[in-house]
Amino acid sequence: MTQSLHTAVIGLGSMGYGMAKSLLRSGHLTHGFDVTQSKIDRFIAEGGTPGRLLDVAPNLQAVVCVVLNADQTESVLFGKDGVAPQLSSGAVILSCATVSPDFAQEMEARCAALNIHYLDAPISGGAVKAGQGELSFMASGSSTAFAKARPVLDSLSKTVFELGDSAGAGSAMKATNQMLAGVHIAAMAEAITFAMTQGISPDTFLNVIRKCAGTSWMLENRAPHIINGDYTPHSSVNIWPKDLGIVTDIATAAGFAAPITQTALAQFQSAASFGLGLEDDAAVAKVYAHQAGLTLPGEDT
């Protein structure tokens, strides 16, 4: 049996909501918080515990922070009405946003000054796995932070990569994974449209490439969206200017040239500038199709 904790999830987006539900299902007393009141209400209706964040904060043993980026993470933890100073000594914060390693280290130090534990805990796996409690965590932090977070990790994860004994390593690994994932999506888009210029249908492209050395996890996952002409956002174009921007910022700070990542980033920025930001990230293929005068499946001719 997993130990039952008093927890809160801050940020009830597609990932956070699923994680909050997974914590509930595991028997944790769980609050859900968000800037949108209707999401809070919906979560309470499904079994979440009511209460204002600042009222319940002193009782929380673990806080899972699942917001968009570093700015939102800092605001939630240390901004006006930030939760970190309200927590009791010994509580743990699991910070799941994709941020720079430097930022994660700064958060860990500021939490330590309050006698709070901080786990650098970015996630991978998508909304469906969040709801199933089968995420992957790329985590780093002190052994105490891991121990305090363990019941939460057990409820949310299929795999926990333990990457080091201080914050930063988890975020560095997440940035590395995002770098590859983003490049592979854009490369798939470049290749599927290149193939179209040579008379190869998107369908044939996937059927052959998935069995050859040119395949990737992202290609097999995203190419079907293009074949079906379905750009319902499982993960949106707008994720990539943000995440690849974090990667190139980290690279620049380290004096590291990342030309392929920079080029993929530019393609996602083009996609966003064409008004595709809220579509599924496979819509980066529309940038290529537009440039080459191709008609993708499902598009009006």
Add this chain to the structure above:
Amino acid sequence: MTQSLHTAVIGLGSMGYGMAKSLLRSGHLTHGFDVTQSKIDRFIAEGGTPGRLLDVAPNLQAVVCVVLNADQTESVLFGKDGVAPQLSSGAVILSCATVSPDFAQEMEARCAALNIHYLDAPISGGAVKAGQGELSFMASGSSTAFAKARPVLDSLSKTVFELGDSAGAGSAMKATNQMLAGVHIAAMAEAITFAMTQGISPDTFLNVIRKCAGTSWMLENRAPHIINGDYTPHSSVNIWPKDLGIVTDIATAAGFAAPITQTALAQFQSAASFGLGLEDDAAVAKVYAHQAGLTLPGEDT
């Protein structure tokens, strides 16, 4: 039982030699030809049939051409002492080099004028699978060309993708696969060195990424070469300026911008200019390491 043919393999490099051995093992009467006499002698010693190419050509039912590029293919088939005009009507040529679709169509037309069948038949899988008769073919050509080539394909392949009824489609699909494969190798090199700047070891990189959305077939195949510091060329750096150059030439001719492919091509061109052309293609990581002042596994510090 596979029908036994009288065949010849032209080009006894690492791929061609393995393919010639696979044809022998299947019971085909097989000649091997190469610009290097010692390779011919070695193949005869292992069971190949002796004879000068121009003497045996009228008797050949199938010719497998496994040379480096379009220039060599044209020279072997139609140059001085070229084999195509010496073949008997109804013979089939399987052309395996990576070439442009336009070139493949031109070869098919010139063969048709001689009443010879041409199968556009680029291959994927590497030298080991060539020797095991387990290659993948990305093939296109007339139904007669396929029928005549079938006993050879049966002896050499695990999978034959039949991509269309005329030459060009096979080469287009091969170019598409090479585009992705080359980009994924360079992206792996960019990511594994980026991770090193953040304190993540190449070992940890592979252990985590292979289980995450950032993985690719090429990443899992090539990253171990970097981890082991072993650049024995399974496939050399020099392949990629050639193959990605073919891709960008095709793209340019089609008015298609391929910025990620262009960027990966530039990284392989840098690797070649650093004198790494004959090393395994994973050595493109050395371009990144050199730029960032990193020491890869197995390098002297």
